Amino acid sequence: MRTGSISLTIDSEFQHVFLVGIAVQQICSWIPLSDQSAFEMEMAVVEAVNNSIEHACHNQSGHPITTRMKLSEDRIIFVISDAGDAVIGLPEMPALDDHLASPPERGRGVQIMRAVMDEVAYRTDGTSNFVTMVKYLPIVRTEDN
Amino acid sequence: MRTGSISLTIDSEFQHVFLVGIAVQQICSWIPLSDQSAFEMEMAVVEAVNNSIEHACHNQSGHPITTRMKLSEDRIIFVISDAGDAVIGLPEMPALDDHLASPPERGRGVQIMRAVMDEVAYRTDGTSNFVTMVKYLPIVRTEDN
Amino acid sequence: MHAPPVENMIMELQERIDGDALVATVLESRLDASSAPALKKRMAALIKDGHHRLALDLSAVEFIDSSGLSAMVSALRQLQGDGDLVLIAPRNTVLSMFKLTRLDRVFRIFPDQTQALAALASPISQCAPDR
Amino acid sequence: MHAPPVENMIMELQERIDGDALVATVLESRLDASSAPALKKRMAALIKDGHHRLALDLSAVEFIDSSGLSAMVSALRQLQGDGDLVLIAPRNTVLSMFKLTRLDRVFRIFPDQTQALAALASPISQCAPDR
Ligand SMILES: Nc1ncnc2c1ncn2[C@@H]1O[C@H](COP(=O)(O)OP(=O)(O)O)[C@@H](O)[C@H]1O
Ligand SMILES: Nc1ncnc2c1ncn2[C@@H]1O[C@H](COP(=O)(O)OP(=O)(O)O)[C@@H](O)[C@H]1O
Numbered sequence: 001m002r003t004g005s006i007s008l009t010i011d012s013e014f015q016h017v018f019l020v021g022i023a024v025q026q027i028c029s030w031i032p033l034s035d036q037s038a039f040e041m042e043m044a045v046v047e048a049v050n051n052s053i054e055h056a057c058h059n060q061s062g063h064p065i066t067t068r069m070k071l072s073e074d075r076i077i078f079v080i081s082d083a084g085d086a087v088i089g090l091p092e093m094p095a096l097d098d099h100l101a102s103p104p105e106r107g108r109g110v111q112i113m114r115a116v117m118d119e120v121a122y123r124t125d126g127t128s129n130f131v132t133m134v135k136y137l138p139i140v141r142t143e144d145n
Numbered sequence: 146m147r148t149g150s151i152s153l154t155i156d157s158e159f160q161h162v163f164l165v166g167i168a169v170q171q172i173c174s175w176i177p178l179s180d181q182s183a184f185e186m187e188m189a190v191v192e193a194v195n196n197s198i199e200h201a202c203h204n205q206s207g208h209p210i211t212t213r214m215k216l217s218e219d220r221i222i223f224v225i226s227d228a229g230d231a232v233i234g235l236p237e238m239p240a241l242d243d244h245l246a247s248p249p250e251r252g253r254g255v256q257i258m259r260a261v262m263d264e265v266a267y268r269t270d271g272t273s274n275f276v277t278m279v280k281y282l283p284i285v286r287t288e289d290n
Numbered sequence: 291m292h293a294p295p296v297e298n299m300i301m302e303l304q305e306r307i308d309g310d311a312l313v314a315t316v317l318e319s320r321l322d323a324s325s326a327p328a329l330k331k332r333m334a335a336l337i338k339d340g341h342h343r344l345a346l347d348l349s350a351v352e353f354i355d356s357s358g359l360s361a362m363v364s365a366l367r368q369l370q371g372d373g374d375l376v377l378i379a380p381r382n383t384v385l386s387m388f389k390l391t392r393l394d395r396v397f398r399i400f401p402d403q404t405q406a407l408a409a410l411a412s413p414i415s416q417c418a419p420d421r
Numbered sequence: 422m423h424a425p426p427v428e429n430m431i432m433e434l435q436e437r438i439d440g441d442a443l444v445a446t447v448l449e450s451r452l453d454a455s456s457a458p459a460l461k462k463r464m465a466a467l468i469k470d471g472h473h474r475l476a477l478d479l480s481a482v483e484f485i486d487s488s489g490l491s492a493m494v495s496a497l498r499q500l501q502g503d504g505d506l507v508l509i510a511p512r513n514t515v516l517s518m519f520k521l522t523r524l525d526r527v528f529r530i531f532p533d534q535t536q537a538l539a540a541l542a543s544p545i546s547q548c549a550p551d552r
Contacts, residue, residue: 018147159453166453
């Protein structure tokens with residue numbers, strides 16, 4: 001398989017996020033991941049970018065949000081970064097079966113990210129904040145000649 | 146249709162260019178452009194990025210090459226930029242039917258860009274160099290209610 | 291009783307009355323943070339206008355994010371058990387997000403409009419059908 | 422006579438001898454600046470090794486750029502009229518780039534391997550077939 005890296009940068013407005021989503025989904029399909037897995041990668045990245053816009057940039061436009069995507073033989077690494085407000089960390093995976101009687105309107109983004117990715121981590125260096133998400137790939141061995 | 150902008154940045158190495166190509170092709174398909182038109186957009190952008198790597202960065206890695214893509218109602222604007230060596234301008238469209246007996250090995254990139262795009266322009270501001278390519282979209286009117 | 295048509299254009303929703311029920315078909319292929327607020331607003335207006343038996347046809351939706359899910363939860367909450375919002379024909383990928391978030395246990399989901407309308411016509415039960 | 426298999430792996434080329442001719446199938450879906458140099462090198466080695474009737478099957482190629490086109494022109498030039506390189510089954514999008522650059526008048530292009538091999542077997546003419 002081919003390896004490589006690309007950074008996808010948009011301004012901090014929801015109207016641009018679909019462009020990141022489409023690019024991520026199609027690159028994942030090309031690897032190839034299944035339609036379901038490519039959809040999941042798109043979801044997780046879109047949730048992370050939405051969160052940067054909403055929670056780090058407070059829905060103010062004018063701040064770049066970058067999704068770095070690195071394909072290697074055995075994993076895809078996504079790093080979503082912004083220079084907005086930092087938090088200590090992302091919420092842990094909630095108990096999924098709570099609230100079935102009265103489901104909350106929000107709070108499903110990080111849950112989706114944690115469910116579909118193999119690793120999710122948050123860090124800040126004081127200037128920028130980084131959400132790193134890793135998806136492991138099944139290693140396909142080419143036939144030995 | 147949705148409008149929006151995204152910047153696709155890679156390091157100046159051929160191995161990363163396919164990621165830009167795939168993203169451009171799929172975003173164009175989504176608009177939707179036909180498969181043929183989306184392929185043509187991908188070709189033109191890949192040629193422009195290849196040229197930045199080869200002619201502006203002299204095949205040296207370590208230089209970012211950015212493809213900015215802006216979707217509006219009536220056009221797609223691509224701006225490929227690098228901070229490598231500038232030239233005065235890109236070659237004009239060659240006479241296509243020359244050299245059929247002994248076709249040259251190279252020199253088809255700009256020809257392809259000029260053939261599939263509605264506008265192709267080159268400029269430099271002393272720091273960065275920009276190849277701007279514009280594709281006009283047919284304006285689709287939604288039914289008046 | 292209906293909001294001005296410009297609303298519909300923004301979110302590309304097609305609405306049809308069938309007896310007691312209203313079937314709204316989402317024509318937008320992406321229910322995301324840029325389109326979901328319009329859906330949420332329109333659903334809120336419809337419910338306020340007295341439409342309490344609603345079916346949302348998701349067959350054209352190719353991508354949904356948590357704000358899309360949230361728009362539907364918001365409508366369901368607004369109904370407060372007086373009426374129902376059921377979902378029609380989500381694609382497998384979209385359905386998988388309802389499952390992942392357990393919202394497949396909150397919404398009744400049907401393969402087509404006929405079955406959704408039949409379910410809305412019969413007295414509303416609190417238990418979801420077998421899936 | 423053949424280059425080491427590692428060459429083939431890099432560019433994902435499948436080679437088959439048929440009488441006088443060699444059919445090479447490109448398995449890589451993108452013939453671009455990162456894969457074309459390996460194709461060019463391999464074709465050069467094959468020609469140097471005495472394979473002068475070559476058919477390149479492009480049916481798996483989804484994307485080509487000018488460096489992909491260039492690899493084929495390079496091989497044709499190396500043959501200097503002594504032999505031929507013909508192309509098999511490019512997709513419409515890929516074919517459109519041969520047309521745009523007029524290379525469809527330089528290469529003979531066939532819909533399948535059988536027709537390509539038949540053309541390579543008969544005395545090589547300088548005129549391209551009707552397309
Ligand atoms: N990039 C981020 N920067 C700051 N806070 C974040 C970020 N991502 C998530 N959060 C915090 O985590 C919470 C849960 O996020 P999420 O699950 O996406 O739900 P929602 O965005 O609907 O609240 C948010 O409310 C916010 O407090
Ligand atoms: N981004 C660029 N920066 C500098 N020179 C360029 C650039 N793009 C094209 N050129 C010049 O235009 C020429 C023609 O480019 P092209 O048609 O792509 O063919 P090729 O790259 O095979 O020479 C190049 O050889 C180079 O001199």
